[in-house]
Amino acid sequence: MKKITQNPLYLYFILLLSVLISCQQRSQEQTNPALPNVVLLLGDDHGWDETGYNGHPYLQTPVLDEMAAAGLRMNRFYSASPVCSPTRGSIITGRHPNRYGTFTPGYSIRPEEISIASLMKDAGYTTAHYGKWHLGPVKTGSPTNPAALGFEEYISHDNFFEMDPPLSVNGAEPVIFEGESSEILVREAQKFMDKAMEKNEPFFVVIWYGSPHEPYSGTPEDLALYEDLPENFGDRMVNLTSNETGSRVERLQRNVLQERFAEITAMDRSIGQLRDYLEEKGQRSNTLLWYFGDNGTPQEANATVPFRGQKGDVYEGGIRVPAVLEWPAKIKQPIVSDANAVSSDVMPTLLDIIGADLPELPIDGISLLPMMENRMPQRPAPIAFWNGRPRNAGEGLEDYIDPELQKGTTPLVKLMGGIATRNFKNFHQTDIREEDFSGPRALLDNQYKLVIHGGTGEDAKRELFDIRSDPAEEKNLIDTQAEIAGNMEDQLRSWQQSVLESLTESDYQ
Structure with a gap:
């Protein structure tokens, strides 16, 4: 047979x-072997001075220090705004936040904005967000929650949080996650990464920490690291939120800094846990891990800031932040860059890396891929900053989103108006007036920085600094370098015109 x-x-x-x-x-x-995994990490109110690698005399940040020594250290990285919500919007959109009315904390993003998460998802990534959102409520039904902006899964908070954080899982009613908040976010993110690897999908994960925003708290072990701060360090009274009452309280800064430093060290440790996890899973080499702060050091923590100003200012102390990036498969030798970079660069950089096109609308950021390849000695265009406000604080303007949909649900310690959560707003603005160009604003090129406060007339305060030789912004050159200042002001005004046109919704037509 x-x-x-x-x-x-x-x-x-x-x-x-x-x-x-x-x-x-x-x-x-x-599956998409050329696509790296991407993890974006953001500290909340973490200023430039508050890392070991930038010379802090007491803070212990061994993981960030190691990343700075082994990967790309961005010495001149800026937040798009001196306060948090606008900077977060710049990361998501690649655009200055005034373009879509995210002027300051409490102002939401607009639903029409094109999100980096949506674009990464279109390119084959699975996407998730963990931690502070602050671009609108995270509840189901909010048109500006993480899901509406392209994140397939999220465990998030409307605003900031401390130990044992209450977080919403995909828009549901918040639940308490017991433990140190930075470690919780990384632990939950790892569960998502496990699922992505099981499906052989590249992941795009955003972890926005609640630390080190006040009010402060820490584990006993982390607090013990800073119990012997010198008697002459932080020897003044500062004002901040009480963990007990949610209202303002005065405390000795040294005691406040002990708690703040404990939070920063815990956050640093969680980044180390994430790096170890990626190494164990064989993913660290092809994972782009990028950390930076969302604005400068706040007033109650200002003890070692080497620059002028602090959180809320368009001076260096308000917008220059720590930034380090690791991607071992791409960055094989350490790079220290002194080129200017800004949080609005995140979207253009990631889209350049994955070979995707930018949205066809005004984008303020640029790709930093040349910086990763050590071929960007300076930035090709200036960076503009503008800490603006809606006209008349929004009085007389139509709500952009139904106020009911703008109400927050996740509780937090800090009370505002007696409310232990945060609500949001955004407004329609249909025309442009001269008064709309007002507010603290700045233009930064590769040598000079122009700073303007107030309105647009002769009474506005104008300052020009040689930012390379005078990073503390102590010597005003406005009289001796009038031509340079005038040219920069013209550039700034032209950029503001573009921003205001976006604000009137012309980009969505």
């Missing part, structure tokens, strides 16, 4: 089947 394996048709079928299975296995193993 003839054996079935000698049948030519059968042998051809078996050969074809084995080839198909092999191709399928290779396809599963190599």
Whole structure:
């Protein structure tokens, strides 16, 4: 009797089947092999001075220090705004937040904005957000929650949080996650990454910490690291939120800093836990891990800031922040960059890396891929800053989103108006007036920085600094370098015109 394996048709079928299975296995193993995983990490109120690698005399940040030594250290990285919500909007959109009315904390993003999460998802990534959102409520039904902006999964808070944070899982009513908040976010993110790896999908994960925003708290072990701060350090009274009452209280700064430093060290440790996890899973080499702060050091923590100003100011102390990036597969040797960069650069950079197009609307950021390749000695265009406000604080303007949909649900310690949560707002603005150009604003090029406060007339306060030789912004050159200042002011005004046109919703037409 003839054996079935000698049948030519059968042998051809078996050969074809084995080839198909092999191709399928290779396809599963190599799903988007050129696409790196991307993890964005953001500290809340973490100023430039508050890392070991930038010379802090007491803070322990060994993980950030190691990233700065081994990867890309961005010495001149800026937040798009001196306060948090606007900077977060710049990360999501690549655009200055005044373009869509996210002027300051408490102002939401607009639903029409094109999100980096949506674009990454379109490119084949699975996407998730963890921690502070602050671009609108995270509840189900909010048109500006993380899901509406392209995140497939999220465990998030409307605003900031401390130990044992109450977080919303995909828009549900908040639940308490017990433990140190930075470690909780990383732990939950790892569960999502596990699922992504099981499906052979590249992941885009955003972790926005609640630390080190006040009010402060820490584990006993972390607090013990800073119990012996010198008596002459932080020897003044400062005003901040009480963990007990949610209202303002005066305390000795040294005691406040002990708690703040404990939070920063815990956050640093959580980044180390994430790096160890990626190493264990064989993903660290092809994962782009990018950390920076969302604005400068706040007033109650200002003890070692080497620059002028603090959180809320367009001086260096308000907008220059720590930034480090690791991507071992790409950045094989340490790079220290002194080129200017800003949080609005995140979207253009990631889209450049994955080969995707920018949205066809005004984008304020640029790609930093040349910086990662050590071929960007200076920035090709200036960076503009503008800590603006809606006209008349929004009085007389139409709500952009139904106020009911703008009400927050996640509780927090800090009370405002007696409310232990945060609500949001955004307004329609249909025309442009001269008064709309007012507010603290600045233009930063590769040598000079122009700073303007007040209105647009002769009474406005104008300052020009050689930011390379005078990073503390102590010597005003406005009189001796009038031509340079005038040219920069013209550039700034032209950019403001573009921003205000976006604010009137022209980009959505």
